[in-house]
Amino acid sequence: MSRLKPQKEYEKTGAFHFFRWLSGSKDPYLGEVEMKPQKEVEITEATIIERMNEKQMIRDKVYDVKHNRQLLFFDRIYVASAILFCVILVGLLLYTVSYLPKTGNPTNPDNNEVSERYIESGLQETGALNIVSGMILTYRAFDTFGETNVLFIATCCVMVLLMVDDAILKKQEVKNDRRYEPKNDAILQGTAFVLCPIIFIFGIYVILNGHLSPGGGFSGGAILGAGLILYVSAFGFKKTQRFFNEHIYKIAKITALCMYGIIGSYFYILGANGIENHIPLGTPGHILSGGIILPIDICVGLEVACTMYAFYALFRRGGL
Amino acid sequence: MDFVQNFPAISILLCLFAGIISSGLKSKAAKYVNTALIIVVAVLSACTLFYVLNTGEAFVYVMGKFPAPWGNEIRAGVLEAFMALFFCIIMLLSMFGGRKKLVDEVEESKTFLYYVLTNLLLSSLLALVYTNDLFTAYVFVEINTISACGLIMIRQNGRTIEAAARYMIMSLLGSGLLLMGICMLYDLTGHLLMSNIKEQVTIIASSGEYGIPLLVTIALMSVGLAIKSALFPFHAWLPDAYGYSTVSSAAILSSLVSKGYIFLLIKIIYRVIGFDIFGASEIIDVLFIFGLMGMIFGSLSAIKENDVRRMIAFSSVAQIGYIYMGIGMGTQDGMAASVFHILSHAATKSLLFIAAIGLTDVSAGSRKFIDLTGAAYRNKWAGVAFTVGSLSMVGVPLFSGFISKLLFAQAAVQVNGKMLPALIVLGISTILNAIYFMKTVIRIYTPIETDQYSSITFKNMKLYAVTLVCFIVLNVILGVSSQPIVDLIGQGLAMFS
Numbered sequence: 025m026s027r028l029k030p031q032k033e034y035e036k037t038g039a040f041h042f043f044r045w046l047s048g049s050k051d052p053y054l055g056e057v058e059m060k061p062q063k064e065v066e067i068t069e070a071t072i073i074e075r076m077n078e079k080q081m082i083r084d085k086v087y088d089v090k091h092n093r094q095l096l097f098f099d100r101i102y103v104a105s106a107i108l109f110c111v112i113l114v115g116l117l118l119y120t121v122s123y124l125p126k127t128g129n130p131t132n133p134d135n136n137e138v139s140e141r142y143i144e145s146g147l148q149e150t151g152a153l154n155i156v157s158g159m160i161l162t163y164r165a166f167d168t169f170g171e172t173n174v175l176f177i178a179t180c181c182v183m184v185l186l187m188v189d190d191a192i193l194k195k196q197e198v199k200n201d202r203r204y205e206p207k208n209d210a211i212l213q214g215t216a217f218v219l220c221p222i223i224f225i226f227g228i229y230v231i232l233n234g235h236l237s238p239g240g241g242f243s244g245g246a247i248l249g250a251g252l253i254l255y256v257s258a259f260g261f262k263k264t265q266r267f268f269n270e271h272i273y274k275i276a277k278i279t280a281l282c283m284y285g286i287i288g289s290y291f292y293i294l295g296a297n298g299i300e301n302h303i304p305l306g307t308p309g310h311i312l313s314g315g316i317i318l319p320i321d322i323c324v325g326l327e328v329a330c331t332m333y334a335f336y337a338l339f340r341r342g343g344l
Numbered sequence: 345m346d347f348v349q350n351f352p353a354i355s356i357l358l359c360l361f362a363g364i365i366s367s368g369l370k371s372k373a374a375k376y377v378n379t380a381l382i383i384v385v386a387v388l389s390a391c392t393l394f395y396v397l398n399t400g401e402a403f404v405y406v407m408g409k410f411p412a413p414w415g416n417e418i419r420a421g422v423l424e425a426f427m428a429l430f431f432c433i434i435m436l437l438s439m440f441g442g443r444k445k446l447v448d449e450v451e452e453s454k455t456f457l458y459y460v461l462t463n464l465l466l467s468s469l470l471a472l473v474y475t476n477d478l479f480t481a482y483v484f485v486e487i488n489t490i491s492a493c494g495l496i497m498i499r500q501n502g503r504t505i506e507a508a509a510r511y512m513i514m515s516l517l518g519s520g521l522l523l524m525g526i527c528m529l530y531d532l533t534g535h536l537l538m539s540n541i542k543e544q545v546t547i548i549a550s551s552g553e554y555g556i557p558l559l560v561t562i563a564l565m566s567v568g569l570a571i572k573s574a575l576f577p578f579h580a581w582l583p584d585a586y587g588y589s590t591v592s593s594a595a596i597l598s599s600l601v602s603k604g605y606i607f608l609l610i611k612i613i614y615r616v617i618g619f620d621i622f623g624a625s626e627i628i629d630v631l632f633i634f635g636l637m638g639m640i641f642g643s644l645s646a647i648k649e650n651d652v653r654r655m656i657a658f659s660s661v662a663q664i665g666y667i668y669m670g671i672g673m674g675t676q677d678g679m680a681a682s683v684f685h686i687l688s689h690a691a692t693k694s695l696l697f698i699a700a701i702g703l704t705d706v707s708a709g710s711r712k713f714i715d716l717t718g719a720a721y722r723n724k725w726a727g728v729a730f731t732v733g734s735l736s737m738v739g740v741p742l743f744s745g746f747i748s749k750l751l752f753a754q755a756a757v758q759v760n761g762k763m764l765p766a767l768i769v770l771g772i773s774t775i776l777n778a779i780y781f782m783k784t785v786i787r788i789y790t791p792i793e794t795d796q797y798s799s800i801t802f803k804n805m806k807l808y809a810v811t812l813v814c815f816i817v818l819n820v821i822l823g824v825s826s827q828p829i830v831d832l833i834g835q836g837l838a839m840f841s
Contacts, residue, residue: 057430117524120560124531134534138413149410166407166416170471170483173360177464177487180367180457181494185505187533279366287468289357295409296353298346 123157151305152235216258223251231325235314241324249332270344280326348395359467378459386432393425419476423836440696441811442592465491474797495593499515521568558694573602576638586657591701595694614840623674637694638665641778681751688744696733702726718792722799729812734781744822
């Protein structure tokens with residue numbers, strides 16, 4: 025093979041790197057990636073005995089099995105009675121289901137004026153091509169506001185349980201964060217570099233098209249949250265905190281929920297008092313249509329993304 | 345439409361907003377927001393109550409511009425508005441009573457979460473009280489469950505985490521059964537709105553077509569809510585959850601959370617299934633029997649208990665038994681007695697929990713009976729309050745517990761077949777109540793010659809003492825001038841159907 029370039033210049037080109045990688049003479053990841061094999065858990069006699077002792081101690085100390093006759097009796101019959109109870113319940117429910125109206129029968133009680141109006145005039149009344157979105161965010165908007173608050177309160181509870189506030193403990197948690205994983209995993213980083221933007225854009229697309237196609241705030245928010253989690257596991261918390269730290273998390277969460285609440289309250293109270301609200305429904309099918317559905321979807325999406333990410337961060341190191 | 349009709353919806357939304365905003369505030373600000381919120385909601389509920397009393401009929405409020413079977417709806421009658429007002433008062437007093445203790449029991453940096461959880465709990469209670477839609481009820485039952493779990497485990501020690509896990513499992517089982525019931529009901533009727541379901545259920549029941557599914561639906565919903573409100577065989581989660589959580593949490597959980605579910609059950613009985621159809625089903629007898637068993641076994645467990653807070657918790661099992669016995673009688677009078685007992689138990693049990701914490705604090709934090717000897721001399725206010733609470737629980741005239749027992753007995757006399765067991769068990773349960781409560785009262789008033797415990801005076805616990813006085817006054821009001829309240833309950837129940 026004749027070469028036009030001298031050897032030194034050739035070594036700088038991409039073709040050289042590619043052919044070197046192809047021939048396998050150099051692994052680009054070798055030496056670049058921090059390899060950290062996981063420690064095998066040693067199972068020796070001592071650890072087994074220790075574990076058994078611990079188990080016994082919990083039984084003795086917490087439940088006081090030796091002195092508590094009731095508990096001992098309960099222990100014995102527990103499994104049998106649980107199985108028996110479940111079998112009876114399953115049988116009872118199956119028996120009941122056989123008496124329920126048959127699925128798909130046009131004369132069933134649930135094929136009534138409620139679903140008729142949702143399907144027939146849902147498009148005109150809500151302006152949403154996606155009838156499900158129209159139903160949960162317009163007809164039954166109050167329920168969905170409640171659902172969003174369920175997510176919010178779930179994060180609060182996880183915070184109660186897992187948030188680490190003690191300064192020393194917090195430092196330790198941050199230090200231990202990479203105990204089991206290599207730092208700057210090049211494979212993960214390379215993949216995340218390609219995937220994260222796509223996931224973010226797809227999540228935003230799903231949120232913004234909630235009223236036009238399947239999707240909406242909940243699913244789009246989950247996709248966004250997954251993207252954030254991928255980003256943070258590839259690049260670490262330090263880099264993530266440049267654009268998403270506890271402060272921004274709080275602002276985003278509170279703003280999203282408050283916006284949802286304000287839009288919702290405006291809609292409920294005006295609607296209940298018989299006042300026409302001034303949210304245009306737009307032309308069905310356009311991106312700016314559907315009245316309150318689009319802004320609410322955005323709020324719900326933000327809240328769900330925040331929740332997903334907060335769960336991950338709290339479980340991983342007890343703080344955002 | 346009058347402006348006052350907006351108040352129920354506004355109070356629910358205000359609570360949700362307050363919860364959301366508190367999550368970004370510092371503890372102190374969150375505390376003020378919480379107090380202000382409860383007061384505002386109480387005022388709004390009082391306005392609603394006066395409005396409904398004046399017009400003499402309940403009103404429905406459409407959440408959004410789409411009317412009933414398509415949109416969400418809430419409904420306010422006399423009983424709903426009164427319950428909302430009462431819940432707010434109890435919650436305010438419970439929060440005040442446990443405020444000082446909260447500093448010791450909850451980490452400083454997590455205190456604001458306590459107020460977030462309380463605000464959302466209040467919103468869910470209001471929604472359970474006001475809702476006219478079964479699915480809205482389910483959504484807020486979820487909020488209620490999760491926030492109650494948070495309230496239990498925010499005091500971080502091993503027992504509360506275990507109690508919270510146990511509570512969560514049992515409570516989610518209850519939610520699951522309730523959800524199954526709602527699904528089946530939807531399948532049978534095609535509606536989620538209470539009034540529409542009732543129309544359809546009446547048609548179904550008269551045609552007799554779906555007899556078995558309807559019965560199972562009633563059973564699932566009753567049992568689901570019974571698990572959540574700790575009726576006797578399902579009460580395993582209760583003693584730990586009430587016994588080890590912070591004092592405000594224990595007071596709120598025992599007097600409000602379980603009562604919210606019972607109120608929802610009463611609402612379902614009247615407004616979804618129909619009182620007569622529910623009364624004709626066998627489920628009502630099951631609730632009656634479980635109630636009777638709870639009255640006895642709850643008291644027996646309380647007698648065996650050596651820990652004063654767990655004893656009060658077990659006493660709740662007995663009191664919940666009373667309420668279900670009243671529901672199980674299947675008469676209007678029984679139901680009215682149950683509703684009155686909801687009020688009286690809420691006022692008394694939170695008083696007892698808050699008084700008990702004052703007594704244990706002056707006994708070096710020990711909750712064992714032997715250490716409580718003479719505690720009433722060391723903390724006089726808590727001693728008096730505990731005595732009042734005990735007397736009310738036992739059913740001594742002048743206090744609220746007497747009236748509810750009287751109402752139960754009067755209701756029982758009119759029921760054929762259930763009169764004898766109800767009266768006998770009522771008598772036995774009263775004696776058992778007296779045994780363990782009087783035992784405690786005598787114990788705390790037994791003089792003891794030792795200086796190993798510190799005593800506390802009014803100066804160091806102004807807010808606490810004032811709260812106790814408010815609770816005592818509330819109890820005496822319920823006990824002395826019960827007739828207007830009983831009339832109000834009767835009027836409210838009549839408005840239900």
